[in-house]
Amino acid sequence: MSEDQFSPDARETLAAVLDGIIPANDAASLPGAGSLGVASYLETIQNRKPELVEVFALLINALDAFARARDCDRFAALPLPARAEALQEIARTHPGPFSSLLFHTYAGYYQEDRVLEAQGVPARAPFPEGYEMEPNDLSLLDAVRQRPKMFRE
Amino acid sequence: MSEEPVDVLIIGAGASGAAVAWSLTDTRMSIVCLEQGDWMNPADYPSTQKDWELRRFGDFGLSPNGRGRREDYPVNDAESPISISNFNAVGGSTILYAGHFPRFHPSDFKVKSLDGVADDWPIDYQRLEPYYAQNDQMMGVAGLAGDPAYPPKEVPLPPVALGEFGHRLGRGFNELGWHWWPSDSAIATQAHAGRAPCINLGPCLLGCAQGAKGSTDVTYWPSAIRRGVELRTRCRVREITVDENGMANGATYYDADGTERHQKAEIVIVACNGVGTPRLLLNSKSKQFPDGLANRNGLVGKNLMFHPYAMVNGIFEERLDAYKGPMGCCVMSQEFYETDPTRGFLRGYSFEIVRGMGPVGTAVMGLMGEKLPWGEGHHRAFEELFDRSAGMVAICEDLPEAHNCVSLDPELCDSDQVPAPKINYRLSDNSRKMIDHAVARAQEVLAASGAVDTQVEAPLGVAGWHLMGTARMGSDPKTSVVNEWGRSHDVRNLFIVDGSIFVTAAGVNPTCTIQALALYISDTIKKNLSNLFD
Ligand SMILES: Cc1cc2nc3c(=O)[nH]c(=O)nc-3n(C[C@H](O)[C@H](O)[C@H](O)COP(=O)(O)OP(=O)(O)OC[C@H]3O[C@@H](n4cnc5c(N)ncnc54)[C@H](O)[C@@H]3O)c2cc1C
Numbered sequence: 172m173s174e175d176q177f178s179p180d181a182r183e184t185l186a187a188v189l190d191g192i193i194p195a196n197d198a199a200s201l202p203g204a205g206s207l208g209v210a211s212y213l214e215t216i217q218n219r220k221p222e223l224v225e226v227f228a229l230l231i232n233a234l235d236a237f238a239r240a241r242d243c244d245r246f247a248a249l250p251l252p253a254r255a256e257a258l259q260e261i262a263r264t265h266p267g268p269f270s271s272l273l274f275h276t277y278a279g280y281y282q283e284d285r286v287l288e289a290q291g292v293p294a295r296a297p298f299p300e301g302y303e304m305e306p307n308d309l310s311l312l313d314a315v316r317q318r319p320k321m322f323r324e
Numbered sequence: 325m326s327e328e329p330v331d332v333l334i335i336g337a338g339a340s341g342a343a344v345a346w347s348l349t350d351t352r353m354s355i356v357c358l359e360q361g362d363w364m365n366p367a368d369y370p371s372t373q374k375d376w377e378l379r380r381f382g383d384f385g386l387s388p389n390g391r392g393r394r395e396d397y398p399v400n401d402a403e404s405p406i407s408i409s410n411f412n413a414v415g416g417s418t419i420l421y422a423g424h425f426p427r428f429h430p431s432d433f434k435v436k437s438l439d440g441v442a443d444d445w446p447i448d449y450q451r452l453e454p455y456y457a458q459n460d461q462m463m464g465v466a467g468l469a470g471d472p473a474y475p476p477k478e479v480p481l482p483p484v485a486l487g488e489f490g491h492r493l494g495r496g497f498n499e500l501g502w503h504w505w506p507s508d509s510a511i512a513t514q515a516h517a518g519r520a521p522c523i524n525l526g527p528c529l530l531g532c533a534q535g536a537k538g539s540t541d542v543t544y545w546p547s548a549i550r551r552g553v554e555l556r557t558r559c560r561v562r563e564i565t566v567d568e569n570g571m572a573n574g575a576t577y578y579d580a581d582g583t584e585r586h587q588k589a590e591i592v593i594v595a596c597n598g599v600g601t602p603r604l605l606l607n608s609k610s611k612q613f614p615d616g617l618a619n620r621n622g623l624v625g626k627n628l629m630f631h632p633y634a635m636v637n638g639i640f641e642e643r644l645d646a647y648k649g650p651m652g653c654c655v656m657s658q659e660f661y662e663t664d665p666t667r668g669f670l671r672g673y674s675f676e677i678v679r680g681m682g683p684v685g686t687a688v689m690g691l692m693g694e695k696l697p698w699g700e701g702h703h704r705a706f707e708e709l710f711d712r713s714a715g716m717v718a719i720c721e722d723l724p725e726a727h728n729c730v731s732l733d734p735e736l737c738d739s740d741q742v743p744a745p746k747i748n749y750r751l752s753d754n755s756r757k758m759i760d761h762a763v764a765r766a767q768e769v770l771a772a773s774g775a776v777d778t779q780v781e782a783p784l785g786v787a788g789w790h791l792m793g794t795a796r797m798g799s800d801p802k803t804s805v806v807n808e809w810g811r812s813h814d815v816r817n818l819f820i821v822d823g824s825i826f827v828t829a830a831g832v833n834p835t836c837t838i839q840a841l842a843l844y845i846s847d848t849i850k851k852n853l854s855n856l857f858d
Binding site for chain 2: 191192193194196198199255258270273274276277278280281282286287290291292294295296297298299300301302303304305306307308309311312314315316318319320321322323324
């Protein structure tokens with residue numbers, strides 16, 4: 172396993188963290204960001220931006236340490252309210268790294284096909300298909316057309 | 325190392341450099357253009373990938389300081405509330421521009437006579453009109469004839485798609501009885517001159533993968549090159565050199581390998597934009613010009629004008645479909661364009677409707693703006709934001725003030741160790757009052773269009789994309805850098821064709837006026853070839 176891939180333990184913690192950041196969306200029948208597999212996106216990103224390896228590792232370790240301090244061997248084993256508390260705590264104590272995790276989690280989650288489809292957006296890049304748009308209704312301009320010239324000579 | 329002398333050396337291959345190069349090919353002169361950037365490959369543009377909105381935070385960022393591209397030069401804009409946005413490539417900043425293409429109005433050339441502020445231009449709308457028309461054809465401008473805010477003009481292509489949001493705003497403007505009109509846009513809405521038509525991708529400001537947007541790498545350059553111009557990319561000019569008589573005789577530059585070279589020329593034309601041009605002139609020091617080239621009166625770099633922007637976003641209850649269609653081009657309003665002293669400020673502004681963001685953009689911008697929480701409440705907040713938020717910008721006319729300027733930073737340099745520009749800029753009282761007025765009016769029209777709430781950013785910090793005034797045009801050599809046809813008062817074979825030569829900024833995007841001026845200056849050069857340096 173290379174340094175920029177998450178270990179199974181780290182992945183388990185991360186999945187629980189991501190579910191805490193973007194929880195399941197019951198109305199849209201979507202699981203949370205962790206269950207949806209956004210950890211794989213974070214792996215891709217840390218491959219591209221090696222400085223993130225340390226950032227994500229720091230947060231995972233801090234959250235597992237939080238769990239151990241509460242007699243639980245890892246973050247993912249904490250009950251949900253305690254996980255939320257841990258995330259609040261880490262957001263306060265590690266604001267920079269946590270913001271970075273939020274940014275990449277949001278970015279990854281909203282690129283997932285299922286999420287895009289739930290938003291009514293085609294799950295693809297804009298190019299090459301582009302988008303159909305309704306024809307222009309230029310009759311709306313009738314009142315403007317009647318105005319006298321507005322510019323000064 | 326020195327190269328074969330050429331008749332014309334153009335520095336900068338952006339909006340103005342491309343137009344002047346193309347136009348000069350009517351002559352039999354040999355023309356070389358040096359450009360520090362490279363050709364862009366549209367297949368690599370962000371809209372070809374699902375993560376397109378994230379590239380704004382990386383290699384397609386607005387600021388050269390954060391982009392990490394080799395061809396960029398840094399800009400110290402720490403002492404300006406508005407930071408510089410540009411792009412350095414074949415096509416220059418038109419690679420990123422929105423393509424909004426409104427002309428100046430006749431009154432914009434006469435602000436001193438009409439409103440008693442700043443200075444009149446030494447030329448007028450009528451003089452530029454044929455060049456506007458020629459440029460509209462070359463760039464492929466879409467719009468609608470009959471706008472009462474302008475003298476009659478033809479528009480080559482039908483308007484861009486207004487979409488659900490544009491129609492909605494149109495109804496809002498109608499309810500208030502205010503002017504609005506489909507934007508003049510350098511976007512091919514039908515196949516035009518070999519360019520494919522717009523397919524409403526959205527992210528025009530990240531380069532147009534379709535090639536429908538009129539960036540000059542797809543408009544002027546292919547034709548200029550076919551007609552004989554030699555465009556040398558990845559060539560960064562360090563300084564323009566002069567002979568013992570103080571005439572420009574070429575430029576020293578670094579090629580793609582970093583090797584120093586010298587290109588000799590009979591005529592030098594600078595087209596590096598309102599920041600790059602004064603930077604280059606100030607870096608071109610010699611015995612004859614110890615304070616920088618063409619700078620005997622100390623005006624090079626002074627009178628920098630941006631357009632202070634106010635951004636007002638409306639929050640709507642309904643979906644807007646606003647992530648589709650050209651991001652920056654939709655509808656414009658010039659209800660508050662001409663001076664009305666009862667408003668408490670002079671001159672005026674345009675409104676431009678801007679479309680909304682896609683899901684990723686909504687999410688990360690929502691995060692950064694602290695509007696999209698994590699954890700519980702995330703999905704509800706996203707629902708309220710995504711495709712329910714879009715708005716408008718006000719482009720306020722800036723007035724020239726000598727203390728707003730581009731100078732050389734004493735420490736900062738680019739990768740070739742050429743000193744970088746430093747920006748000093750303060751927002752004037754007039755601009756502040758105009759912004760306040762614009763924000764209040766924008767909120768009114770958004771409410772009339774059904775917005776339940778608005779969010780304001782004014783002045784918009786990233787909006788240093790219209791760069792003007794730093795080598796102003798005028799007939800008096802004491803108060804201007806170039807004459808009425810772009811020729812330096814101090815150096816008779818040196819011309820400037822970019823936004824630096826603007827006398828005033830008007831309240832519209834500048835590029836079609838920059839290019840019309842470049843074509844006009846080129847025409848004047850062509851007509852005066854026999855006595856050009858007299
Ligand atoms: C995000 C964004 C949106 C915009 N939207 C609009 C819009 O909707 N409508 C509008 O009218 N305008 C818009 N603009 C502004 C528009 O892009 C500029 O007005 C226009 O490109 C300026 O043309 P120019 O020729 O003066 O300079 P540029 O197009 O900036 O070209 C200058 C070129 O000179 C080169 N150069 C500089 N220094 C050197 C050197 N020392 N050696 C070699 N080469 C050099 C640069 O690499 C660059 O390619 C926008 C700009 C941005 C960044």
